[in-house]
Structures are given as C-alpha cells and as structure tokens.
Amino acid sequence: MANHAVATNVYVPFLEKKGILSWLYTTDHKRIGILYLISVSFFFLIAGIIALLMRIELLTPVSDFVSPHTYNVLFTLHGSLMVFFFIIPGLAASFGNFLIPLMIGARDVAFPKLNLGSYWIYLLGTVIVLIALFQPADTGWTFYTPYSATTDTDVILITLGVFVLGFSSILTGLNFIVTIHKMRAPGMTWHRLPLFIWASYATAVLQLLATPVVGITLLLLIAERSLGVGFFDPAKGGDPVLFQNFFWFYSHPAVYIMIIPAMGVISEIIPVFSRKPIFGYKAIAYSSLGIAFISFFVWAHHMFTAGISEVAATIFSFLTFLVAIPTAIKVFNWTATLYKGSIELHSAMLYALGFIFLFTIGGLTGVFLGALAADIHLHDTYFVVAHMHYVMIGGTVMGFFGALHFWYPKWFGKMFNEAVAKLAWFLVFVGFNVTFFPQFFLGVQGMPRRYATYPEEFESLMSLSTYGSWILGLGVLIMTVNLINGLFNGEKAPQNPYGSLSLEWQIPSPPPHENFEEIPHVTDWPYGYGKKKEVDA
C-alpha cells in the first residue's frame, strides 16, 4: 500500500458519537477503556462502601451494627469485588486499553473485535456476580476449602462469576502482548517504549499464564460442590491444602497483575513532573519482567502455617525475599529520578509520591511476612491486613488515582479543579494512614483478621482505624465529585498541558477516532527532559 492518502480528515474527537449502542458495539480501544473505567470504578465504590460498613461494625468490640454472619458476608464481598472486579482488571484494562495503542503509535490494538469481546465477557461476569450479591457467600475472597466446599451459602455463583472474568483477563492480556509485538510505529524500538508499555507487557504475560490456573481451580471447586468430586475433601482422600496451592499459584502472580501497571504509571508521571530523564530506564523495564518471573515461584509464602514441610517453607521464604530485589530497584530508580529534579507538585505527582512512600512500607512489611519466624506470629492477623492494604491502596490505588489525574485532560479533553484535587489527595493520604497504620500494631499484638468482635484492649486502635476510614472515604468522595464535575464544567484541555514527550500528548485532546492522522516516525525515547540523552535502540 504505497499510496500516501493525504490525510485531510477533519478532526473528530473519539467521544463525539453518542448513544448507548455506539458504546456497547465500539471497537475503539479508547472507548473500551472508558467502559472498563466506568465498570471498575463502580465496583470500587460499591466495595468501598461495604468496607466502610465493616469499619463501622469494628468501631466497638461487640457486634452491635451487623451480625457476625453478615460481617463474614461483607468481608467476602468486599474482598472479591475489590480484587477480582476492581483491582485486577482496574489499571490493566482501563488505562492499558486507552494508552497502549496511543503510546506505541498505533491506531488500535491488534484485535479490536476480540477486545470488545473481552469487555462483553467482563460484563457477563459482572451480571453473574450482581446476581450472586443476593445470595452472598461467606468464605472470604480466597474461597478456601474445606469451608467453601461445605458452607450453606452460595459459593458456586460468585466463583462462576470470577471464572468468567478470568477469560476476559486472559483475552485482554493476549491482545496486548500481540499489540506490543506487532503494532509499534516505525522507529519505536523496544528500548524506546514508554515504561508503562513494559509494565503492561509484563502484566499481560502474568494474565495469560496464571489466570487459567485459577480458572481450573474454581472449576474444580464448583465440581466439588456440584458433582461431589473430592480433590479437596479429606474424607474422599483429597487434600484441602491442594486448593491453597492452586489458588496462590494464581493469586500471588495476581498481586503483580495488580501492582505492575501502577508501577508503570509512576514511571510515566515522575519524569514529567521532575523535568528529568527517567533514571535507570532499562533497570525499570527489565525489573517488571523479573518480578513477573519470580512471582510464579513464591506462592507458598501464603501457606507457611498450613503444614507445608520445613524444607519447602525455607525455600519459599528465600524466594520471597528475591521478589523484593526487582521491586526495590524500581523504587531506587524513581527516587534517583526525583533527585535534583525541578519538581512540580501537580495532583498526579502527589499521588505518585504517595505511591513511593506507601508502597515502600507495604513492600517492606511483605518482607517481614516472608520471614518464617515472623510469619508464624503475624499470619492471619491485622498485620497482613495492613500489609496488603499498603500495597494495594498505597500502591495500586494511588497509581490508579495518579493515572486518572494525569491522563484525564487527554482522555476527556477537559480539566478538573486542581486545588480541589490536591485537597482530596491530602484527605486520601492522611485518611489512609490513619486507617491502616494502627493495624500493624494491632497485628503484632495478636488481633486476628476476619472477626466482627474483638477484646476490649484493642478498642482504641480499632476505633482510630474506623475514624481514619471516614477521612479516606471523604477524600475519595471529593475526588470523585471533582473529576465528574470537570467532565461537565471543566475548561477545555490543551493538547499537551505538561509538556510531555510521549506520543499520546502529541495529538489533540481528546484523540481523534483513529488516533494518528499520520503514523509517527519515532526517533527518540520519551524521557529526554532537560538535557538531551538517548538510550541506544
């Protein structure tokens, strides 16, 4: 195709077309990204409200707000919705869809129809889970056997929903891998790719290889309940710990499906607002792959107290420490990028800085938990609850909010109120720490997780945590209102408000339907801020 059709198309923003069908049948990656964004945000808010209810119950030592059974149901819903419906598809599917083709200089993903299909599958999973909300399970988001095989509540429906969702995740990952391999613009070599792309690639590999394992695990659990298959039932010669092995073989890599895209976001925000080239590009890029690789060999650190052999426990403990290395490499490189930069505290940057600070706490406490002796004491206590929230909220959610504020002008072509955004950030940051930092102490003192009641000596820290959750909730509310308000009343966004060098900022905001009028020729990496520096291709 040699004819250079002269591009005289008038600029039509991709948001132009209206009507629900134009959305449900769209194959435009930017629109599909918005569909995911709306869906995952919806689940974030629902699961967040459930969390606030749980914290209200925990304000006092006795169960006065909801019954213990209702509390079990609440934490099961909170965990499953947050993990499977918000945080796993979260950044990867919403911002992944929006950004990958834009950043590599393509008009769309490799398989646009498959992309829409993945979203429909996500919707199907959603519908199943919304039905399941009426007969909620009480197993916790981990669905551990033997309890999940014997409880009277309806486990099949919610696991079926998660199972269906897995397909969506797999197909999205497949699409992205092929897109990154095959659709890069001329001159966009691997070492010129934005780091968000490297992160998305590593995430997609995990989605592709780990998700089928949780698929078969949930299928076996369903078979256990419906056909009487006995793999996890000791009475039939099965082994309940086998379920834990299967589950964590997926779910540990899954924690990296959650966090790696957020790390990619941070790698994009930091250099722009430090006006410095990213430090250690290759180290950051390859450490994503390194993390993804190691994450397949650490799953049993969730099972140190489940009766696995001492040899196995020692090996898994050692391997767990290894994950901290590529993780720390990233943190050091981000801080080195900040060093002597001319830092602008845009709201997106505040979230990025919050990420570095909070995720470091989360990661280090993960290392505590990976140490055998410490974990015997800390396992299944509030210490684990604090750890996971420092990595998942302090890490992924900070990255998600940062991404929302950073790419908002590009995606929607509007500006939000920056002062309000900063206020919301402050409330989120403070509220988060007040909620979760006390939980480290609670855990060390022996407060177990997943209980509606607790001894009175824990009351002061527990109620402090609940007050914190209100500040956090208020912060998220203000942020949401601010962002939604910007859509209707915000000023028109310029093409490139931060002077970013990445490809997505070189086209109008919001981008036209097929992104680039003329496919760009890439000649440099996207991080050449301040001085000129080129990484070899």
Place this chain on the structure above:
Amino acid sequence: MEQANTEHSHGLEMDPQVEYSSSKLGMWLFLGTEIMLFGGLFAAYAIFRAKYPEMFLEQHQELNREMGAINTCILIFSSLTMAIAVTAIQKGKRMMSAILILVTLICGLGFGVVKYFEYGAKFAHHIYPDTSIFFSLYFMMTGLHMLHVFIGLIVLGVLMVLTWKGTFNEKYSTPVELGGLYWHLVDLIWIYLFPLLYLIG
C-alpha cells in the same frame, strides 16, 4: 528487532503480513493458556497418583482400553487430515481442503460417539465423578477435553462451510491454519490423557 510495517496503512486495515503474523502469535499464546489450564489437572493427577498408586493401578482397569485406543487412532488420523487440509488451502485447492476438513469433523464426531458409549458404560456400572479420586480425575480430565473437542467441532464446521464457499485461497487462509493449530492441541492433550488414564502399570 522486528518492526511493525504499519507505516503506510491508513484507516484500520492492517497490513496483511502483520495481520497474519499477529494472528499466528495470538493463537500460540492462546494455546499456552490452554496448556496452563490443563496443567492444573495434570498437576493434581501427579500428586494423587504419587499418593495412591494402588488405587490408580486397580481402578484404571475399569476403563475400556480398546475404546481408548480406537479414539487415539481416530484423533491422530484427524490431525493428519487437518494438516493436509491446511496445506491444500495454502495451495489454493479449495474443494480438497473442504473435504479434508469434513473428514476431520467426522473423526471428531466419531470420537464423541465412542466417548458417549464409554461414559454410558461407566454410569451403568454406577461409576460417577464422586466414586473415587481416580474417577474424579478421569471425568474431569476427559470431560474438559471433550468440551474442547466439542468447541473444535463447531470451529471445524464453520471453517468447512467457509472453505466450501471460497472465502479462503492461497493468499488468505489464516483462519484455517489457526483452526488447525487448535485441533492439533486437542489431539495432543488426548495423546497424554490416554496413557495416563488407560495404560497404568
């Protein structure tokens, strides 16, 4: 490093070369996830066989080796016909390709029929998925495989009709190739299942 050749394309049509290699890569990745899916079951098999060697030795005798062997032959043969069907369409022999896909499809149906009688015989002997760990594995593994055969039959049916109607030719036969890859995987998995379940000891 390979470069996507999208330089001159306008609109969303991809360069056929890129489209072809993208589809191929996508299919291989998909096969990788399939292997991980069955991998979970294979892992369970390994664990339980190590734990209960006598149970496996004893109970596998309930399975019908002859039927299993026949089915193995059928599938291997069908893989062969599918492979020739792909070569045929790449050479533009549309009719031949369609007929070979039909043969593959008939083989697949034959496999299903044999399996139907096998399952029926098990049920008649009151052997169900909850009878023992061995039969849990047997039904789950062959059941999941049967589901894949079933999906394969639908794919083959569509491919046959399209090939018949002339949708594919020597320049464009990607879907036939991809369908072929999928069918080979279904065959390959059975080739592992057969000795693991039917030929113990």
